[in-house]
Amino acid sequence: MTTKPLDRLMFAQGGICFFCNMPLPKADASVEHLVPSSRAGSNSDDNCVACCKAVNALFGSMSLKEKIRVVLNQNGKFVCPNGNGKAQPSPVAPAKAAPVPPKIDNYAVVLADLKKRGASRPRKVETLKSTIRATVKNAKSSITEPQLETLIKHLQVNGKVIIADTKVSYSL
Ligand SMILES: [Zn+2]
Known part of the structure; x- marks a missing residue:
């Protein structure tokens, strides 16, 4: 047989x-x-x-x-053009996801900027805030108001910035 x-x-x-x-x-x-x-x-x-x-x-x-x-x-991913099992019905590659822009670390950017400023650091909370907004914008990043508050809190917690009433001093 x-x-x-x-x-x-x-x-x-x-x-x-x-x-x-x-x-x-x-x-x-x-x-x-x-x-x-x-x-x-x-x-x-x-x-x-x-x-x-x-x-x-x-x-x-x-x-x-x-x-x-x-x-x-097929670059090692050969798929028979029949939709069999898990195989794709067509050998056309799926569209690639749009590239994610690199995430900018606002905290690091702001801290570096404040260090660089030396004696010309903002002395008032409101000036500090607008300085941070400008710095973040210059770095082609963005920051919301709550994020801005959080960033300033981080600076305080880490002992970089000391805020007394509306006055700001630095320990960078
Ligand atoms: Zn096959």
Whole structure:
């Protein structure tokens, strides 16, 4: 009793599509001739693989060279174009998410600016606030009023800024 080529190849490949590595239901499976029959490729198992019908149809009678190019073009994420299992229905890459702008550390920016200012540091809370707003804006960042209050609290907690009533002194 002889086994059919497809059954034999499926067994040898562990039920996995040769190209996309996805589990291959027999209903979706077909025998692909690596060197196509139309180019005198043999029917032996050396020249045949079991794979998704969809990729077999896509390959048609491409030469082995063309098929290798198709596989390489998928950059190691080859997906048969059939929506089989978890595979995507189309080999088109998903759109990349928009790049996230780098997060600017307002605290560090403000602290560096205050250090740099030396004797010309703001002496009043209101002036300090407007200085911080300008510094953050210059750094192409943004700050809300509650964030501004929090930032000043951090400066106080860390002992960088001492606020007495409306007067500000520094320990930078
Ligand atoms: Zn496949």
